[in-house]
Amino acid sequence: MADPVLTFTERGIYCPAGDFFIDPWRPVDKALITHGHADHARWGHKSYLATETAAPVMRYRLGDIALDTIRFGEVRQIGGASVSFHPAGHIPGSAQIRIEVGGEVWVVSGDYKTEPDKLSEPFEPIRCHAFISECTFGLPVFKWRPEAEVAAEINAWWASNAAEGITSVLGSYSLGKAQRVLSLVDPEIGPILTHGAVEATNAILREQGLPLPATTQVSADANPKNMTGPLVIAPPSALGTPWMRRFGPSSQAFASGWMALRGVRRRRAMDRGFVVSDHADWDGLLAAIKETGAEKLFVTHGYTDIFARWLKSEGYDAHVLKTEFGSEDADEVTEEEPA
């Protein structure tokens, strides 16, 4: 019997026909990377292949790497495999990777979000025989409201803080979430300031032509305390640190899919939590899976056991795939920010 299109090794997801790995977590010779988040794009591979839009951020985060780029939809022959990258709608440049060997098609989703936003290339469903899907938010309790409603909530919180003369500090992961939040806020309310890690990523994405409102990095000269009603976008790791003491009185909020869970909201001791996620919610996951037409499913990230069990009850050939990808915790809460 021929090798399966992909096999699962201790280094990561491997394609025997093309002799490459996808988002491997140990050093390999050839790594195809879905997107620049730290649990997917790791340091130490001999060569990398990623989309043109994902590349600048990867270079910034990983330094001098041997990185080749590919356009969305472009088909490349790697050994005995035909490979193409397709939008995953997770963050700008994020891709699903389609691999075809001898007429059999497998797709690795990476992280994905089915609801379109103003910055990421919209998610594109790909027909396949086997689909390797993340399921970070694979429980029915996760159901995102329309983006415009969450935007209105964030803007109302900011405007009321501004009216009280206090600074609004919104914790958002520096790659993806911070820019998404920037695409939602109304710059008419007041000045927008950023933490250095966020500003560095903003600069890279602006250079690529993404429409972001004007932002200023917090500094001695740009102190929120001396401004009227500022909003500060900072990575979660900076919240509650001495860096924030210079701001004077502030209201702290956090933007994450996890804010849908009351317990998480309480534990993080935030004044407010906004449910903004870069991942598919329950309905999004099910719709995406259905649209692939895949019979064989492998699930990664998050509620894998429960999600796989549910898929089996629906008649799918579903398996849990043990990976070293982070949960959204790695993406958004605990990851070390670049200096």
Ligand SMILES: [Zn+2]
């Ligand atoms: Zn991610």
Ligand SMILES: [Zn+2]
């Ligand atoms: Zn991930």
